Amino acid sequence: MTPVRLYRARVFSPIADPFANDVASSYVAYEDGYVAVDEAGRIAAVGEWSSEVAQEGDEIVDLGRGALLTPGFFDTHLHAPQLEMIGSYGGHLLEWLNRYTFPTEAKFRDPGHARKVATAFFDELIRHGTLCALIFSTIHAEATDIFFEEAERRGFRGIIGKTMMDRNAPDFLLENAADSHAQSRELLQKWHGRGLLRYAITPRFAPTSTPELLERAGDLKREFPDAYVHTHISENRNEVEWVHQLFPEAEYADVYDRYGLLDEKSVLAHGVHLSDEELDVLRARGSRIAHCPNSNLFLGSGLFPLHRILDAGVVVGLGSDIGAGTTPSLFTAMADAYKVQQVQNVSLSPFHLWYLATLGGARALSLEGETGSLEVGKSADFLVLDCGATPLLALRGGRASSMEDLLAAFIFIGDDRAVREAYVAGRRVSF
Numbered sequence: 001m002t003p004v005r006l007y008r009a010r011v012f013s014p015i016a017d018p019f020a021n022d023v024a025s026s027y028v029a030y031e032d033g034y035v036a037v038d039e040a041g042r043i044a045a046v047g048e049w050s051s052e053v054a055q056e057g058d059e060i061v062d063l064g065r066g067a068l069l070t071p072g073f074f075d076t077h078l079h080a081p082q083l084e085m086i087g088s089y090g091g092h093l094l095e096w097l098n099r100y101t102f103p104t105e106a107k108f109r110d111p112g113h114a115r116k117v118a119t120a121f122f123d124e125l126i127r128h129g130t131l132c133a134l135i136f137s138t139i140h141a142e143a144t145d146i147f148f149e150e151a152e153r154r155g156f157r158g159i160i161g162k163t164m165m166d167r168n169a170p171d172f173l174l175e176n177a178a179d180s181h182a183q184s185r186e187l188l189q190k191w192h193g194r195g196l197l198r199y200a201i202t203p204r205f206a207p208t209s210t211p212e213l214l215e216r217a218g219d220l221k222r223e224f225p226d227a228y229v230h231t232h233i234s235e236n237r238n239e240v241e242w243v244h245q246l247f248p249e250a251e252y253a254d255v256y257d258r259y260g261l262l263d264e265k266s267v268l269a270h271g272v273h274l275s276d277e278e279l280d281v282l283r284a285r286g287s288r289i290a291h292c293p294n295s296n297l298f299l300g301s302g303l304f305p306l307h308r309i310l311d312a313g314v315v316v317g318l319g320s321d322i323g324a325g326t327t328p329s330l331f332t333a334m335a336d337a338y339k340v341q342q343v344q345n346v347s348l349s350p351f352h353l354w355y356l357a358t359l360g361g362a363r364a365l366s367l368e369g370e371t372g373s374l375e376v377g378k379s380a381d382f383l384v385l386d387c388g389a390t391p392l393l394a395l396r397g398g399r400a401s402s403m404e405d406l407l408a409a410f411i412f413i414g415d416d417r418a419v420r421e422a423y424v425a426g427r428r429v430s431f
């Protein structure tokens with residue numbers, strides 16, 4: 001046996017979908033547990049601690065009962081260039097894009113600016129416990145390259161794409177479809193499948209795309225069927241109405257489908273106002289929805305019908321949607337997902353919420369065979385959470401009667417201070 005490193009602490013991990021299975025069998029939890037990581041950075045064992053679990057030559061890292069080992073979080077939709085404009089208030093989606101987003105994204109033609117924001121961006125994600133994310137860049141190829149470089153430097157599991165857009169935005173953010181295709185193709189060939197990095201073909205959304213641009217995006221998807229597709233759908237009622245005007249012959253989902261942009265590697269942000277017919281299309285193609293409750297509340301976009309989407313057989317992950325989301329925190333995403341369902345008379349348990357932020361996110365990104373849970377053979381991607389990180393967390397967590405209650409404490413009052421350490425593929429990542 002090759003030596004392993006054993007991390008001893010409280011352990012919690014989803015292992016199955018609690019929306020589809022018995023909740024009690026959807027996770028493992030150990031009050032005094034351990035995770036063993038082999039030299040290749042894979043999980044060799046998980047279980048209840050005892051003096052017999054360590055073999056000769058193993059290194060034991062005793063983190064104490066105040067630490068909780070859990071999978072890293074997955075952010076299935078956000079915009080790296082919008083980090084600096086979080087909290088730009090006032091206005092709904094279309095007005096907000098014009099007033100704040102487009103001028104902010106235009107600054108990324110300057111590589112120096114892109115480098116500065118990329119550094120801050122990955123610092124913030126990892127500090128908040130996000131170890132894998134599906135990320136929009138801007139239309140700028142060089143800035144996109146810089147986001148990839150920074151993810152690679154950190155050992156971050158990133159799926160990134162150059163935004164494609166050729167109409168209905170200021171001139172300084174428009175490109176032509178042929179250039180958009182050529183630059184995206186070059187970035188895809190450079191980065192897709194390099195280490196932990198993957199490429200996402202990223203048309204911003206239907207309204208900023210001519211039919212030609214969508215055709216070119218579809219060409220890329222046909223040439224590289226393993227690449228992701230990342231875009232938005234049905235976030236806001238005025239946006240849906242606009243899509244009907246621009247593409248009168250089709251429903252919103254049909255627009256993407258017609259150009260060959262929907263399969264199981266397609267992740268569509270929001271999906272707040274989808275029709276039953278559109279849900280049928282998404283289910284048939286296996287496409288995923290990124291639910292971004294914090295953003296939906298901030299922009300007043302609407303209340304996500306989680307159970308209607310799940311019942312239709314569509315896989316859902318959680319996203320922060322920075323910068324319409326006001327924090328990179330998946331703790332907040334879980335808390336806001338809870339509240340958005342509460343006002344619709346649905347109560348989600350901490351087990352359901354934690355699943356959405358971890359294994360459910362991995363599934364939304366088609367990575368559940370590799371990561372997303374603490375199971376033997378998977379990549380050792382995990383967080384060390386500090387149950388006493390703040391006085392309030394110590395007070396609230398200290399009276400937690402069960403693992404379920406402890407998770408609730410983290411969800412509702414946890415923040416970046418709760419993340420003590422983060423590991424990807426067994427290697428500690430810095431923030």
Ligand SMILES: [Zn+2]
Nearest residue numbers: 079232269321
């Ligand atoms: Zn977005």
